[in-house]
Amino acid sequence: MAFRTVIRKESLFAPSLSSETRQPQTATEKILRRYAVGLPEGKVVRSGDYISISPWRILTHDNTAAVMGKFLTIGASKIRDPQQAVLAIDHDVASDSHSNMYGSVGCLGMAIVRSDAASIWATTKTWSLDPPVAKGTFLGTLPPGISGRDVIVALYDRPTIASMTTEWGALSGLMPVDSALERWLRAKATVSAALGDGVAANQITHERIDELMNNRPTADPGASYAKSFNLNLSTSSPIVSGPNSVRVATPLRELEAQDIRVNKAYPVSCTNGRASDIQSAARVFSEAAEKGEKAQVAPGVNFFIAAASLEQRIAEELWPLHRFGDPSTLLQPDEVGISASNRNSKGRMGSPDAKAYLTSPAVVAASALHGKTAGPGWYQKPDSFEQDIAFSIEEVPEKLIVEADSSEDDGAMVDILPGFPEKIQGEVVFCDADNINTDGIYPGNTYEDNITVKKMAEVVMENFDQDFGTATAILAKQIPLVVSSSFGNIFQRNSINNALMLVEAPRPCTATAGDFQGRLSDKMDCIPVLSDTGEGGENVLTRRTGWTSLWDAQETWTQKVGEVPPTVQMIAKAGLESWVKEDIAST
Incomplete structure (x- = not known):
C-alpha cells in the first residue's frame, strides 16, 4: 500500500502537506493524515490513534490470486476505483510485509494483508494506525568494505534498510527526499525520455521532479519523536545477525574467529537482490581467481540463487538452479545457513534444530567460498575506530506522555458503537x-x-x-x-x-x-x-x-491509548470482511 509523494499529474501536494498545523508534524504524519478519510471537521489525529485511510495505490504481485479469493468471499463483484489498483505479474512490487521498501524513494509504503487489499479493491479504503515515529540521524562516512546491509546511506542501498524495518515491527521506513534521490530520479527521467516510452516518460519527468523537490515533504521544526538515535558511520563494521534472530547482531570478526562451518548459503533475496548485490557477491569469487585461489564454492556447501530476470532465466537453462521453497534448499537438523534475506526466525529456514545467520551478499559469498563464516577482506578499520557499533538512542516516552496529557482537547470523545465492548x-x-x-x-x-x-x-x-x-x-x-x-x-x-x-x-x-x-x-x-x-x-x-x-482504565490505573473511531470499531467488532460486506451492501 503506497501513499504518494511523487508521480502525480496534478499538484503533488495537498494543502495539508505544506500548510501550518496546530502541532508540529513529522513527514510520516503529513503524508498519512492527507489520506485519512471520515475525520470530524477540525479533528487532529495524534500518534497512536486509529484512522480510516484511502491510499493512493494498492499494489499486489504474485499473491493477486489469493487477494481475489478474499475479494470474492466478501461478495464484491468489481474494483471500485480501477486507478487505485496495480496488479503486477511480470515484475516485482511490494504488497506484503515488506512494502516498507517504498520508503527508500521517499514514498510512505505500508504493509497490509490479503483482507486489507480486498477491502481496498472493494471500498477504496481500510484502516491504519497513526504510528509513533523514530528519527535516525547518520553522521560521518562509511569505511571501505561496509555495505548497505551493515548500514544505509547510498540510494541503491536504501531499500535494504527500508525493507528491514519490517523486522523491527515498524509500519514504514521513510527515507528523505534528498539530492541522492533527485539524482536517481533524474537519471530515470532522462532514460525514459530517450527511449520514448510513453508510459514511463509521462510518469517520471524532469518537470515533475522539479515540483517534487520544490515541495518535498519534511518534518516541521519541533516535531515529536518517540525515539531518536544517532549512528556514527565511521564506527560501523561488517555485522552478522543470528543465529535464529535478526536482533542478535555480532561483528563478523568475532564469528570468523569461531570457524563456524556453513552448509547452505543464500546470497540474494528480495532484501538484497539488486545488480549491485549480485556484483558484490561475484567480486568475491573473481578476486579469489585473480589471487590464484580456487574460485569455487567449498566442498560441502550448497550455494543457492533464485532466478529473478530474463538474463538469469537464460543462465538457468545453462546451469540448473534450485529455487527457494525447493525442499533441497531447507536447512536440516544441525546444519548452518547464511543468507542475505530478511528473516531467520527459529525454524523459518528449515529445521528448528538448524542455525540461520543473516548478513550481506558479499559475506555470504565469502562464507560459501571458504566453507565457514568469513568476510571478503575489503573492510578497512578507520584510524579513529573505537568500537564496532557506536550509536546513541534517546527514548522520550515520558516527554510524549506529558505533551499528550497537557495538550488541549482537539475534538469530542469517540462514541462507542452498539456491540463494541466498553469493558x-x-x-x-x-x-x-x-x-x-x-x-x-x-x-x-x-x-x-x-x-x-x-x-x-x-x-x-x-x-x-x-x-x-x-x-x-x-x-x-x-x-x-x-x-x-x-x-x-x-x-x-x-x-x-x-x-x-x-x-x-x-x-x-x-x-x-x-x-x-x-x-x-x-x-x-x-x-x-x-x-x-x-x-x-x-x-x-x-x-x-x-x-x-x-x-476499565479508571478503576485501577490510567494508560493513555490511541482513539478508536467508529469505522475501526466496526472492523474490530466483527472483523474486516464483515465490515466490507456491510459497506458493499450499503452502496
Whole structure:
C-alpha cells in the first residue's frame, strides 16, 4: 500500500502537506493524515490513534490470486476505483510485509494483508494506525568494505534498510527526499525520455521532479519523536545477525574467529537482490581467481540463487538452479545457513534444530567460498575506530506522555458503537517474553487458506510453547483481548482484521512482569532457557496467573491509548470482511 509523494499529474501536494498545523508534524504524519478519510471537521489525529485511510495505490504481485479469493468471499463483484489498483505479474512490487521498501524513494509504503487489499479493491479504503515515529540521524562516512546491509546511506542501498524495518515491527521506513534521490530520479527521467516510452516518460519527468523537490515533504521544526538515535558511520563494521534472530547482531570478526562451518548459503533475496548485490557477491569469487585461489564454492556447501530476470532465466537453462521453497534448499537438523534475506526466525529456514545467520551478499559469498563464516577482506578499520557499533538512542516516552496529557482537547470523545465492548473481563494468561515472532505464534505447517478454526486452536503458539494450547489459543479459544508493551505491524493488522482486540500498555505489562521472578532475559526469536521453573523443574513458558482482569482504565490505573473511531470499531467488532460486506451492501 503506497501513499504518494511523487508521480502525480496534478499538484503533488495537498494543502495539508505544506500548510501550518496546530502541532508540529513529522513527514510520516503529513503524508498519512492527507489520506485519512471520515475525520470530524477540525479533528487532529495524534500518534497512536486509529484512522480510516484511502491510499493512493494498492499494489499486489504474485499473491493477486489469493487477494481475489478474499475479494470474492466478501461478495464484491468489481474494483471500485480501477486507478487505485496495480496488479503486477511480470515484475516485482511490494504488497506484503515488506512494502516498507517504498520508503527508500521517499514514498510512505505500508504493509497490509490479503483482507486489507480486498477491502481496498472493494471500498477504496481500510484502516491504519497513526504510528509513533523514530528519527535516525547518520553522521560521518562509511569505511571501505561496509555495505548497505551493515548500514544505509547510498540510494541503491536504501531499500535494504527500508525493507528491514519490517523486522523491527515498524509500519514504514521513510527515507528523505534528498539530492541522492533527485539524482536517481533524474537519471530515470532522462532514460525514459530517450527511449520514448510513453508510459514511463509521462510518469517520471524532469518537470515533475522539479515540483517534487520544490515541495518535498519534511518534518516541521519541533516535531515529536518517540525515539531518536544517532549512528556514527565511521564506527560501523561488517555485522552478522543470528543465529535464529535478526536482533542478535555480532561483528563478523568475532564469528570468523569461531570457524563456524556453513552448509547452505543464500546470497540474494528480495532484501538484497539488486545488480549491485549480485556484483558484490561475484567480486568475491573473481578476486579469489585473480589471487590464484580456487574460485569455487567449498566442498560441502550448497550455494543457492533464485532466478529473478530474463538474463538469469537464460543462465538457468545453462546451469540448473534450485529455487527457494525447493525442499533441497531447507536447512536440516544441525546444519548452518547464511543468507542475505530478511528473516531467520527459529525454524523459518528449515529445521528448528538448524542455525540461520543473516548478513550481506558479499559475506555470504565469502562464507560459501571458504566453507565457514568469513568476510571478503575489503573492510578497512578507520584510524579513529573505537568500537564496532557506536550509536546513541534517546527514548522520550515520558516527554510524549506529558505533551499528550497537557495538550488541549482537539475534538469530542469517540462514541462507542452498539456491540463494541466498553469493558472486557476474564482470566489473565501471562507470557513474559519479548519479541515473540509470527513463526512462534503461527507455525509454518498451518499456512493453508482453508484451515479450520478448530485446527488453529490446536496449533497456535506451538512454536512458542508446546503446552500453550492447554492454557489458551487466542481467538480460536475466544480470548477477547491481548495486552502488550508493543505490537509488530503485521500481527496488529491481522488481529484487528479478525476481530481480536489489542491494547498497547507498557506500564501494566512491566508491573505484571515485576510480580514474577525469573523473567526471560533473552529474546524470543531464539527460545532461551528459563531460570524460572515449575513443578519437576520444567520451564514455565505460559503462566496461568489465577488473576481476573477487568479492562476499565479508571478503576485501577490510567494508560493513555490511541482513539478508536467508529469505522475501526466496526472492523474490530466483527472483523474486516464483515465490515466490507456491510459497506458493499450499503452502496
